[in-house]
Amino acid sequence: MADLRSTFAGITSPNPFWLASAPPTDKQYNVERAFKAGWGGVVWKTLGEAGPPVVNVNGPRYGAIWGADRRLLGLNNIELITDRPLEVNLREMKAVKMNWPDRALVASIMVPCEEAAWKAILPLVEATGADGIELNFGCPHGMSERGMGSAVGQVPEYVEMVVRWCKQFTRMPVITKLTPNISDIRRPARAAFQGGTDAVSLINTISSIVSVDLDTFSPVPSVAGKGTHGGYCGPAVKPIALNMVAEIARDPETRGLPISGIGGVTTWRDAAEFLALGAGNVQVCTAAMTYGFRIVEEMISGLSDWMDAKGHRGVDDISGRAVRNVTDWQYLDLEYVAKARIDQDLCIKCGRCHIACEDTSHQAISKEKDGKRHFEVMDDECVGCNLCVNVCPVDDCITLEALPVGSLDARTGKPVSGHYANWTTHPNNPMRKQAEPAQ
Amino acid sequence: MQQGSRMAQGVLKQGIAPGRLDPAAYAANFSDLHPPLDAHEALVEADRCYFCYEAPCMQACPTSIDIPLFIRQIDTGNALGAAETIFEQNILGGMCARVCPTEQLCEQACVRQEAEGKPVRIGQLQRYATDLAMQAGRQFFERAPASGRTIAVVGAGPAGLAAAHRLACKGHDVVIFDARAKAGGLNEYGIAAYKATDGFAQAEVDYVTAIGGIDIRHGRALGRDFSLEDLRQDYDAVFLGLGLGGVNALRAENAEAPGVANAVDFIAEIRQASDLAGLPVGRRVVVIGGGMTAIDAAVQSKLLGAEDVTMVYRRGKAQMSASPFEQDLAAARGVTIRHWLVPKRVLIQAGRVSGLELAYTALVEDRLVETGDRLTLACDQIFKAIGQTLAGDGGGLDLAGGKIAVDAQGRTGLPGVWAGGDCATGGDDLTVTAVAEGRDAAESIHLHLVGGSHG
Numbered sequence: 001m002a003d004l005r006s007t008f009a010g011i012t013s014p015n016p017f018w019l020a021s022a023p024p025t026d027k028q029y030n031v032e033r034a035f036k037a038g039w040g041g042v043v044w045k046t047l048g049e050a051g052p053p054v055v056n057v058n059g060p061r062y063g064a065i066w067g068a069d070r071r072l073l074g075l076n077n078i079e080l081i082t083d084r085p086l087e088v089n090l091r092e093m094k095a096v097k098m099n100w101p102d103r104a105l106v107a108s109i110m111v112p113c114e115e116a117a118w119k120a121i122l123p124l125v126e127a128t129g130a131d132g133i134e135l136n137f138g139c140p141h142g143m144s145e146r147g148m149g150s151a152v153g154q155v156p157e158y159v160e161m162v163v164r165w166c167k168q169f170t171r172m173p174v175i176t177k178l179t180p181n182i183s184d185i186r187r188p189a190r191a192a193f194q195g196g197t198d199a200v201s202l203i204n205t206i207s208s209i210v211s212v213d214l215d216t217f218s219p220v221p222s223v224a225g226k227g228t229h230g231g232y233c234g235p236a237v238k239p240i241a242l243n244m245v246a247e248i249a250r251d252p253e254t255r256g257l258p259i260s261g262i263g264g265v266t267t268w269r270d271a272a273e274f275l276a277l278g279a280g281n282v283q284v285c286t287a288a289m290t291y292g293f294r295i296v297e298e299m300i301s302g303l304s305d306w307m308d309a310k311g312h313r314g315v316d317d318i319s320g321r322a323v324r325n326v327t328d329w330q331y332l333d334l335e336y337v338a339k340a341r342i343d344q345d346l347c348i349k350c351g352r353c354h355i356a357c358e359d360t361s362h363q364a365i366s367k368e369k370d371g372k373r374h375f376e377v378m379d380d381e382c383v384g385c386n387l388c389v390n391v392c393p394v395d396d397c398i399t400l401e402a403l404p405v406g407s408l409d410a411r412t413g414k415p416v417s418g419h420y421a422n423w424t425t426h427p428n429n430p431m432r433k434q435a436e437p438a439q
Numbered sequence: 440m441q442q443g444s445r446m447a448q449g450v451l452k453q454g455i456a457p458g459r460l461d462p463a464a465y466a467a468n469f470s471d472l473h474p475p476l477d478a479h480e481a482l483v484e485a486d487r488c489y490f491c492y493e494a495p496c497m498q499a500c501p502t503s504i505d506i507p508l509f510i511r512q513i514d515t516g517n518a519l520g521a522a523e524t525i526f527e528q529n530i531l532g533g534m535c536a537r538v539c540p541t542e543q544l545c546e547q548a549c550v551r552q553e554a555e556g557k558p559v560r561i562g563q564l565q566r567y568a569t570d571l572a573m574q575a576g577r578q579f580f581e582r583a584p585a586s587g588r589t590i591a592v593v594g595a596g597p598a599g600l601a602a603a604h605r606l607a608c609k610g611h612d613v614v615i616f617d618a619r620a621k622a623g624g625l626n627e628y629g630i631a632a633y634k635a636t637d638g639f640a641q642a643e644v645d646y647v648t649a650i651g652g653i654d655i656r657h658g659r660a661l662g663r664d665f666s667l668e669d670l671r672q673d674y675d676a677v678f679l680g681l682g683l684g685g686v687n688a689l690r691a692e693n694a695e696a697p698g699v700a701n702a703v704d705f706i707a708e709i710r711q712a713s714d715l716a717g718l719p720v721g722r723r724v725v726v727i728g729g730g731m732t733a734i735d736a737a738v739q740s741k742l743l744g745a746e747d748v749t750m751v752y753r754r755g756k757a758q759m760s761a762s763p764f765e766q767d768l769a770a771a772r773g774v775t776i777r778h779w780l781v782p783k784r785v786l787i788q789a790g791r792v793s794g795l796e797l798a799y800t801a802l803v804e805d806r807l808v809e810t811g812d813r814l815t816l817a818c819d820q821i822f823k824a825i826g827q828t829l830a831g832d833g834g835g836l837d838l839a840g841g842k843i844a845v846d847a848q849g850r851t852g853l854p855g856v857w858a859g860g861d862c863a864t865g866g867d868d869l870t871v872t873a874v875a876e877g878r879d880a881a882e883s884i885h886l887h888l889v890g891g892s893h894g
């Protein structure tokens with residue numbers, strides 16, 4: 001049996017599945033339901049300063065995009081940090097931690113970018129028994145206009161400064177949550193690292209407008225006919241998050257920095273992919289908001305079964321395993337040749353591979369054989385681009401197969417050499433240099 | 440089928456009698472066979488379409504409706520656009536959505552049939568879009584400037600209506616002659632009531648003719664009230680969509696006995712009945728035939744309260760022209776289907792049908808022969824559904840296989856005369872095929888008229 005116990009930045013939890021700081025973690029009632037369902041930890045919905053809490057709009061807070069059968073693919077929100085009084089949240093956090101001592105409880109915090117503000121709140125949080133804090137430098141809407149959230153996260157110097165204050169004023173582990181609304185995610189990560197952060201978590205939501213109401217010409221969600229950009233999350237953002245996690249994981253300047261992976265984690269597979277790209281644990285929100293808390297059962301059993309099947313004993317065995325395989329384009333093997341193969345037994349003859357290739361790619365899939373509807377790859381035209389694989393509606397019907405070393409590539413007329421060669425040494429590269437191995 | 444608590448007595452009435460069921464049961468029995476999809480169901484179903492390249496469904500459709508496009512239009516909230524896509528190819532798309540054997544056409548070709556045995560419900564989606572457009576009274580076509588030409592169309596059935604609409608679109612005037620009191624042809628008189636409920640056939644005639652320029656004259660039959668030559672003289676072109684008005688004779692002893700009737704007449708009677716409870720039906724009914732007409736007569740006999748309904752067909756299940764879906768429908772409604780039986784003698788008691796004597800058949804060296812064994816089925820009523828024929832001589836035109844011979848454009852051997860639908864060669868006697876033939880003949884007529892060539 002795989003051991004799913006997790007220790008992240010010194011914080012232990014029975015599994016690596018935490019709920020991200022968001023509506024599902026806004027109060028004791030929800031959090032205790034989550035723990036009953038099996039979640040390993042929660043990051044409590046972001047706390048603000050003492051005093052009158054923020055207010056939310058009284059109309060729609062969410063917008064979405066959907067795939068087939070109205071499956072939710074992306075969610076966007078304009079909700080702010082907790083709109084409940086600080087003391088209520090602190091009281092409930094303390095009660096939860098007492099009731100559920102084995103689960104991770106981390107407080108997300110967002111206060112003005114002033115030393116006094118942080119100095120004031122940290123002892124109050126520490127008194128709840130929380131296991132750690134997460135600095136919300138990410139929210140792209142509402143709070144950023146007040147100089148908080150992503151307004152801080154987009155300025156590496158501020159990130160480093162606030163992290164330093166926190167490390168100075170609390171003994172709790174500090175997780176710095178990063179905004180993706182920035183050109184190079186490594187810069188705020190490096191700043192947080194310099195400031196002494198114990199970990200980073202990412203991604204926070206992406207600035208977005210999900211749609212426009214074509215009757216009223218108002219952005220969605222529409223509040224009295226007006227809309228504003230919100231924070232985008234859900235399955236649609238996973239690829240962006242994976243890349244950013246990998247970028248940090250393979251950055252020599254932040255080597256060893258624990259990463260909590262966030263962004264569209266919906267199934268155990270998503271979680272395993274984040275772990276493989278260097279995350280130590282994952283945080284989930286949209287999937288829970290779509291299906292309820294019990295999805296964690298599938299995540300736990302799926303991850304555990306896969307680890308058993310592959311012989312991975314613990315989370316540390318898989319964390320970062322794919323990082324070494326993330327490289328720059330210039331180091332990809334240009335001598336590797338693959339061709340698409342269509343399994344005729346699985347093919348349902350929808351023809352999407354053909355038309356995608358014919359209209360938009362390389363005219364490499366024929367549509368007829370002996371006067372009948374039949375789709376087949378022409379090796380002399382196929383560049384192995386994988387588009388047909390991606391548009392095929394049937395699992396595993398079209399696969400990309402590597403040509404064996406020594407065989408002829410019918411398109412180029414050249415044999416597959418089997419010798420690694422990349423762009424850095426390619427004759428067409430005006431900047432070419434002596435052969436250099438992959439990183 | 441719902442059966443009221445007082446049904447039993449009615450069902451057991453001897454002979455051919457009306458009112459076998461609880462009054463409420465008729466409405467339930469003859470309600471819509473496939474209730475329409477609501478908006479949510481339509482979206483769920485539309486989402487299943489893969490938008491195939493040169494979609495097999497579209498190629499399987501006799502009218503070549505751009506099915507992937509109209510489904511995508513439904514999926515994106517443009518159901519009226521979907522209706523326009525359908526009507527461009529098939530102005531009777533509403534009726535076709537109801538009566539097409541989709542399981543043998545578009546839905547059989549659907550790649551999801553191959554993928555998972557569950558095709559996209561194309562017929563139901565087509566009905567969803569066309570119903571919305573027709574209920575909204577949305578017309579998508581405008582007539583071209585008047586051409587000054589007038590075309591005579593004989594028969595206001597699917598072929599004639601499709602031809603008339605396309606001709607009207609082109610700016611021609613059309614006069615339709617129809618022998619019956621109502622337009623629609625088989626849509627109005629020849630289809631089981633539960634397939635076209637709530638007066639849909641007439642609503643569709645109104646929708647099609649709303650384009651203008653189509654004048655329907657009822658009670659006018661070719662050969663009785665006017666000749667083909669009259670039409671050729673008075674009009675710029677003639678389209679014959681006569682249908683098959685005759686029925687094959689039953690070759691059995693006492694075939695004319697009281698209690699023996701044509702299934703097509705029975706089906707028409709049900710469609711035209713204002714009160715189904717007033718329609719008499721036998722307690723024990725035998726339907727002779729293996730096609731859609733036989734199924735419609737048998738199922739509706741059952742729905743009217745017949746206690747026992749048996750279909751007899753001279754060959755096997757595989758040779759029946761009724762689709763597997765229709766056969767299953769009949770079986771589910773309690774109809775017994777028996778194969779390899781050919782009628783020999785109608786038994787008579789007290790001047791009325793009392794039974795049917797049949798001979799068992801078998802295929803011997805590809806020839807159907809009687810085995811010598813006999814079977815007698817007790818019954819009060821017998822419906823003949825053994826095929827329809829061209830009524831009269833088809834205006835004296837060249838025939839082939841008992842139908843008016845036409846070329847690929849619907850041209851008969853006589854200049855200026857076109858024909859299509861069940862009365863003409865080619866096609867498979869389906870509503871949708873008749874629509875395609877009427878539409879294409881109209882294009883041919885138009886080319887002939889504006890191009891000045893000789894049809």
